Amino acid sequence: MEADRWGLRLATADDADEVARLLHNFNTEFTTPSPGSAVLAARLRVLLGGDATVAILAGTPAVGLALVTLRPNVWYDGPVALLDELYVVPDLRGRGIGSAILEQLIAVARGRRVGLVEINVDEADVDAQRFYERHGFRATETTDSTDRSFYYWRELTT
Numbered sequence: 001m002e003a004d005r006w007g008l009r010l011a012t013a014d015d016a017d018e019v020a021r022l023l024h025n026f027n028t029e030f031t032t033p034s035p036g037s038a039v040l041a042a043r044l045r046v047l048l049g050g051d052a053t054v055a056i057l058a059g060t061p062a063v064g065l066a067l068v069t070l071r072p073n074v075w076y077d078g079p080v081a082l083l084d085e086l087y088v089v090p091d092l093r094g095r096g097i098g099s100a101i102l103e104q105l106i107a108v109a110r111g112r113r114v115g116l117v118e119i120n121v122d123e124a125d126v127d128a129q130r131f132y133e134r135h136g137f138r139a140t141e142t143t144d145s146t147d148r149s150f151y152y153w154r155e156l157t158t
Contacts, residue, residue: 018057019040025089052069063097086101117154
């Protein structure tokens with residue numbers, strides 16, 4: 001099982017510093033502003049203590065993560081999940097860690113009766129587009145910003 005191979009686990013509020021470190025590194029790698037690990041960790045301690053935010057970590061220390069937010073939605077019996085971030089450290093990409101995290105995310109989502117998983121991907125990130133399409137997600141182009149991006153979704157059936 002891939003979850004065992006990569007030591008996948010659901011993060012708790014106690015993992016906030018580790019999740020924050022990875023999120024900050026992700027933003028830094030792609031020259032996206034970050035409020036810094038300390039600010040992120042403080043926010044994550046609160047969010048990960050609730051039911052609406054889920055983080056999946058791979059490895060000890062963590063080398064990959066998915067950060068997901070859940071929200072109610074009138075169109076589905078259960079919540080809708082937004083994959084806010086999926087990140088694997090650069091040196092370990094291409095080894096199946098991201099796929100394992102995404103598969104674990106789908107399993108967790110099914111367990112929480114999630115009806116839909118959403119992802120937003122920038123137009124230039126063709127590798128991410130191929131990755132999500134390979135995992136059964138479909139794309140729709142968004143038109144609400146000056147930067148083209150694609151909205152990906154995958155409905156989950158029981």
